[in-house]
Every structure is written in C-alpha cells, then in structure tokens.
Amino acid sequence: MTSLSLKNVSKSYGTVEVLRNINLEIEQGELIVFVGPSGCGKSTLLRMIAGLERITGGTLEIDGMVVNDVPPAQRGIAMVFQSYALYPHMTVYDNMAFALKLAGKSRDEIDKAVRAAADRLQLTSYLDRLPKALSGGQRQRVAIGRSIVRDPKVFLFDEPLSNLDAALRVATRIEIAQLKESMPESTMVYVTHDQVEAMTLATRIVVLHGGDVEQFGAPLDLYERPANTFVAQFIGSPAMNLIEAEVTATGGTTSVRMADGGHADMPIASGEGDMGAAVRLGVRPEDLTVTESDDYLVSADVDMVEALGETTVLYFMSQNGEPGLIAKLPGIHQIAKGTSIRLTAAPEKLHLFDGDGKSFLYR
Numbered sequence: 001m002t003s004l005s006l007k008n009v010s011k012s013y014g015t016v017e018v019l020r021n022i023n024l025e026i027e028q029g030e031l032i033v034f035v036g037p038s039g040c041g042k043s044t045l046l047r048m049i050a051g052l053e054r055i056t057g058g059t060l061e062i063d064g065m066v067v068n069d070v071p072p073a074q075r076g077i078a079m080v081f082q083s084y085a086l087y088p089h090m091t092v093y094d095n096m097a098f099a100l101k102l103a104g105k106s107r108d109e110i111d112k113a114v115r116a117a118a119d120r121l122q123l124t125s126y127l128d129r130l131p132k133a134l135s136g137g138q139r140q141r142v143a144i145g146r147s148i149v150r151d152p153k154v155f156l157f158d159e160p161l162s163n164l165d166a167a168l169r170v171a172t173r174i175e176i177a178q179l180k181e182s183m184p185e186s187t188m189v190y191v192t193h194d195q196v197e198a199m200t201l202a203t204r205i206v207v208l209h210g211g212d213v214e215q216f217g218a219p220l221d222l223y224e225r226p227a228n229t230f231v232a233q234f235i236g237s238p239a240m241n242l243i244e245a246e247v248t249a250t251g252g253t254t255s256v257r258m259a260d261g262g263h264a265d266m267p268i269a270s271g272e273g274d275m276g277a278a279v280r281l282g283v284r285p286e287d288l289t290v291t292e293s294d295d296y297l298v299s300a301d302v303d304m305v306e307a308l309g310e311t312t313v314l315y316f317m318s319q320n321g322e323p324g325l326i327a328k329l330p331g332i333h334q335i336a337k338g339t340s341i342r343l344t345a346a347p348e349k350l351h352l353f354d355g356d357g358k359s360f361l362y363r
C-alpha cells in the first residue's frame with residue numbers, strides 16, 4: 001500500500017525555488033532516506049511532509065488522502081529532530097507521556113504506551129530521570145520514544161544522529177535499524193547528509209541535489225548503477241574516480257581511450273552518434289587492481305600511500321589540476337611513493353557518463 005505520495009511537489013520562498021517537481025511513491029513499511037549535501041532541500045521536503053512548511057506546488061498524499069492543507073497534528077505523523085527538543089524540567093516518563101496527556105488519553109492507556117516504548121528503547125530504568133542526567137544517545141532515544149507512543153502512520157527523522165560523537169552514532173544507527181525491524185508496518189522517512197547512514201538504513205534512497213531528485217532507488221542500485229556523475233561520486237567512499245576519455249568504438253560494447261594511452265572495453269551500449277564523443281569513464285577505487293599488462297586503464301605515479309592494514313589506499317599524481325585517481329587495494333602492499341603503476345578493472349565494474357554527466361545506462 002502506498003503510504004506517502006508526492007506528485008510534482010515544489011517549494012519556493014518568494015522567487016527562490018528550493019525544490020522542483022518532486023515525485024515519490026513510498027510504500028508502507030519502507031525506510032526512505034533523503035540524502036544530499038547541506039542546503040539541497042532535505043529538511044524543507046521533510047517539513048512539508050510534516051506540515052510545518054507550506055507546499056507551494058503539487059500534491060502530497062498520506063494513506064491516499066491529500067493533506068496539503070491538513071494541519072500537522074491531524075496528519076498522523078511524528079517528527080524527531082536533531083536537537084531532541086525534550087522538556088528539561090520533565091522526567092523521561094513525562095516527556096514521553098506529554099503528547100498523550102494533551103490528547104486526553106486515560107492514565108492507563110498512557111502508562112501502557114510509555115512503558116512499551118521504554119521497553120523497546122531500553123529506557124525502562126531511566127523513566128524517573130531528567131534529560132540532563134542522560135547521555136546524548138539516551139536523550140535521542142527519549143525523543144524517538146515520544147514519537148512511538150503516538151503510534152503514527154509515518155515517522156520523520158531529521159538528522160537525528162548529528163549531535164552524537166562517532167562511536168555513539170554507529171551504536172544509535174544500529175538501534176534505529178533494529179527499531180525499524182521491530183515495527184515492520186511503520187513507514188519512516190529519514191534525513192541525513194551522511195551516505196553511510198543512507199546506505200545502511202534505507203530500503204530506498206532519494207538523492208537530492210540543489211532541489212532536484214538525482215536518483216531514487218535501493219542502496220546497492222545506486223552504488224552499482226548510478227544515474228549520473230553526481231550520484232556516482234556522492235555514494236561510496238572514497239568517491240568514484242572519473243577519467244576523461246574518448247569513445248573509440250560503439251555498439252553493444254563500448255570502447256574508450258584515455259589521454260595517457262590507457263583504454264577500456266565495457267559491456268555498455270552506445271550508438272553510432274557517440275563515436276569520438278568526450279565522455280567520462282567511472283571506476284570505483286575498490287574496483288581498481290594493479291597490472292603489469294599492456295592492457296591497462298590508466299598508468300600513473302603514486303603520490304601518497306595510506307597503509308590501513310585492511311586496505312592500502314593509493315593516491316596518484318593529479319594531471320592538469322584535476323583531483324588525482326584513488327585506488328583502494330585489499331590488504332597490505334609494499335608500494336613506495338613515486339612508483340609508476342598500471343591499473344585495471346573488470347569490464348563489468350566500469351561506468352560510462354556522457355558530456356552532461358548522465359550515465360549511458362539510463363539514456
């Protein structure tokens with residue numbers, strides 16, 4: 001069943017358009033992540049779903065009902081913010097009970113809901129504490145608990161982990177994943193600028209950039225088949241390498257030649273009109289391997305080596321001021337700075353983008 005439906009949703013502040021024609025169909029039970037760089041419109045889109053921001057174009061449906069003009073409290077949504085927004089003078093119990101008290105629920109009903117949420121979030125032994133006597137992670141769990149007790153149709157999270165330190169972020173991220181698993185019927189929309197959070201939590205990811213949806217798909221779909229160079233470089237770390245190249249053969253298999261003499265054939269279709277076109281070959285750092293063969297993709301001098309134990313990351317000299325290539329080899333390699341190396345990759349791991357940055361797969 002469709003839980004959230006956005007049709008040509010857009011948002012302008014005066015003459016400034018910050019979101020353009022957003023079309024998304026979100027099924028019940030999904031955990032959708034909006035990801036993108038700061039300022040791309042993630043929070044604005046979430047706040048429009050919540051009803052905290054007016055929609056200036058298009059329609060928003062929740063459970064099949066148009067809610068453009070429905071006030072936030074009647075939309076059946078609950079929102080969790082980065083800043084927790086707990087009442088400092090109330091105990092954990094009272095913070096979680098507050099919305100239910102306002103809604104006029106009975107004392108028994110409230111107690112049952114609060115204790116069930118506390119149990120689910122491992123907060124039972126903290127119910128009598130004030131927020132100031134909790135860690136950041138526990139405070140965020142209380143904020144989540146406050147939304148759970150209301151049994152909303154849709155949960156909205158806006159960068160809930162941003163205020164936590166690195167270790168706690170990972171732990172809390174896993175808790176959110178487990179929480180979602182324990183509530184398979186609930187729909188969640190989660191905003192983050194962190195592609196690792198997006199990859200690990202989402203059933204499907206919406207990549208936003210400058211107010212447009214760049215791609216909407218399953219995490220590994222975006223990793224394996226990015227629609228354009230923006231998604232290619234946003235998903236995955238270190239980012240995908242993009243190498244300037246020229247098309248030398250077209251058809252069911254496309255061949256390209258690089259400036260340094262390297263070449264590649266890949267199982268990606270192209271048309272006769274692409275012959276001679278300036279394109280970009282994409283290859284992920286983790287898909288590159290060292291070769292002695294004359295059949296190489298690129299040949300370059302090692303500029304810096306990072307030996308991390310589990311992987312060795314090689315940084316190559318940048319040519320013509322562009323960021324240099326990065327290769328990520330599994331395990332330990334004794335490679336000195338300045339060494340000249342040839343790199344290759346399996347043909348099925350290669351990506352091809354046209355002059356506009358669009359993937360050949362989606363043309």
Ligand code: ADP
Nearest residue numbers: 013016018036037038039040041042043044045
């Ligand atoms: P994100 O959450 O992805 O960082 P936001 O949704 O907060 O981005 O903001 C998207 C864009 O909308 C930004 O360029 C921001 O400056 C602009 N914006 C947000 N709120 C307002 C406002 N009240 N008036 C004018 N512009 C705004």
Ligand code: MG
Nearest residue numbers: 042043044159
């Ligand atoms: Mg934001």
